[in-house]
Structures are given as structure tokens and as C-alpha cells.
Amino acid sequence: MRIASICLLLVLAGLMVNSAGCLVVAAGAGAAGTVAYMRGDLEVEEPYRLDVVYAATREATRQLELSVLEGKTEKDALSATIVARDAADKRIIIHLKAQTEQTTKVSIRIGTFGDQTKSQMIYSRIKENLRATAPAAPQTAQAPSQPPSPPATNPPVSPPPAQATPTPPVAPPPGQAPQGPSASPSAQTVTSSPAAK
Numbered sequence: 697m698r699i700a701s702i703c704l705l706l707v708l709a710g711l712m713v714n715s716a717g718c719l720v721v722a723a724g725a726g727a728a729g730t731v732a733y734m735r736g737d738l739e740v741e742e743p744y745r746l747d748v749v750y751a752a753t754r755e756a757t758r759q760l761e762l763s764v765l766e767g768k769t770e771k772d773a774l775s776a777t778i779v780a781r782d783a784a785d786k787r788i789i790i791h792l793k794a795q796t797e798q799t800t801k802v803s804i805r806i807g808t809f810g811d812q813t814k815s816q817m818i819y820s821r822i823k824e825n826l827r828a829t830a831p832a833a834p835q836t837a838q839a840p841s842q843p844p845s846p847p848a849t850n851p852p853v854s855p856p857p858a859q860a861t862p863t864p865p866v867a868p869p870p871g872q873a874p875q876g877p878s879a880s881p882s883a884q885t886v887t888s889s890p891a892a893k
Contacts, residue, residue, distance in 0.1 A: 699809060731819065736810025738819055739803045744826055746794040750776045752825035753790055760823055762788060786811070788818070 731740045742749055750771055757764050757780050765822040791803040791808035802822065804815040 713757065731816075733810075733812050733815065736808075737803050737805045738777075738812065738815035740809075740819060741795060741801050742823075742826060743799050745798060746773070746792060746800045747816065748829065749792050749800040749826065751821070752822050752829060753778055753792065753802075755825045756818060756821035757790075759825075763879065782814070786813075786814075790818070795863075796840055 730737065733739075744752075753776075755762070757778065762780040762782055765781065767777045768777070770777050774794050778790040780788045780790075782788060788806040791804045792800075793801045793803075795801050802819065806814050806816050806818075820867075
């Protein structure tokens with residue numbers, strides 16, 4: 697009985713040691729661009745549309761001289777799968793899945809148990825192609841920035857000149873005669889404004 701317990705503990709300890717390397721995170725959790733290697737799959741979310749990531753992935757397979765199996769490669773508006781083989785005849789499966797209109801999840805698996813080093817090399821090439829071909833989608837909805845338009849070049853408007861208002865003639869007290877230039881109504885001068893011309 698005791699020997700069976702020890703054997704069981706050894707088997708469990710061996711499983712724990714083998715699965716200790718199943719998760720490697722290379723960036724902060726939850727952000728676009730976070731690379732995780734889990735159970736033989738390299739997984740990352742990229743801030744690009746599915747068709748842009750698909751084109752970058754196809755170019756990466758060409759650059760790395762991988763043999764793409766066209767009969768097993770599929771794409772639609774929501775997802776894509778690219779199946780290829782390397783020189784050692786290991787099967788490479790790259791799954792692309794649109795998470796939103798502007799983000800795509802990339803999953804790379806090589807062989808039955810995965811190969812983290814080769815997966816990382818393929819992903820690095822995909823990422824280089826993405827950066828070379830298209831800018832990343834903004835994480836928040838923002839209007840595209842445009843340079844400010846120059847101010848309108850209307851000539852400055854000067855205020856109209858002050859108009860002189862004629863002072864009404866003051867009537868002399870009863871019994872006195874008017875004096876000075878305002879003595880007769882015909883002698884009064886009125887300034888005209890330039891607008892009246």
C-alpha cells in the first residue's frame with residue numbers, strides 16, 4: 697500500500713514538472729500584443745483587422761519558406777486557418793480569429809506538442825509584417841487628427857466713425873433775442889457721416 701502511494705506521488709510530481717513550462721507570458725496581461733505560450737500554442741491578440749493579419753501571416757510563411765497546404769488553408773470574414781509544413785515536415789497551424797472589427801487573435805501551433813522557439817519566430821515575422829504594412833488600430837475610438845485649418849483671412853472691420861448729433865437750439869427766455877452762430881436755424885451745421893455719401 698505504501699509503495700503504491702509513493703508511486704502515485706512520483707507520477708503526480710512528474711506531471712507537475714512537465715506542465716510547469718506550459719504558460720509563459722511575455723507582456724502585461726490583458727493588453728493587445730500580450731504573448732502567451734499555453735499547452736503548445738502561442739497565443740496573442742493583435743490590434744489589426746483580420747484581413748490585415750491574414751495578409752501579414754501569408755507573407756511570413758513565404759518569407760520563412762514554409763510550404764503552405766492550400767487545400768487546408770481557409771478564410772472567411774470571421775476567421776482564418778493557415779496550415780503549412782516546415783523543412784522537418786512538422787505541421788504548422790496558424791489560427792486567426794476576429795475578436796472585434798479591429799482586433800484579431802493569433803494562435804500558432806507546431807507539431808503535436810508545440811515548439812515555443814519556432815512559434816515565436818513565426819510570430820515575430822508576422823508582427824514585423826504588420827508594422828511594415830499597416831498602422832495599428834486605435835484602442836479607443838478617436839476621430840482622426842487633422843491639422844488645424846488656417847483662420848479666415850477677412851479684412852479687419854473698423855468701427856463706424858462716431859456721428860455728431862446736432863444739438864437742438866435752445867430757445868432764449870421770453871423777451872430776449874437769440875445770439876451767436878446758432879441764432880438762425882439756417883446757420884446750423886450738421887456733420888455728415890461717410891456712410892451717407
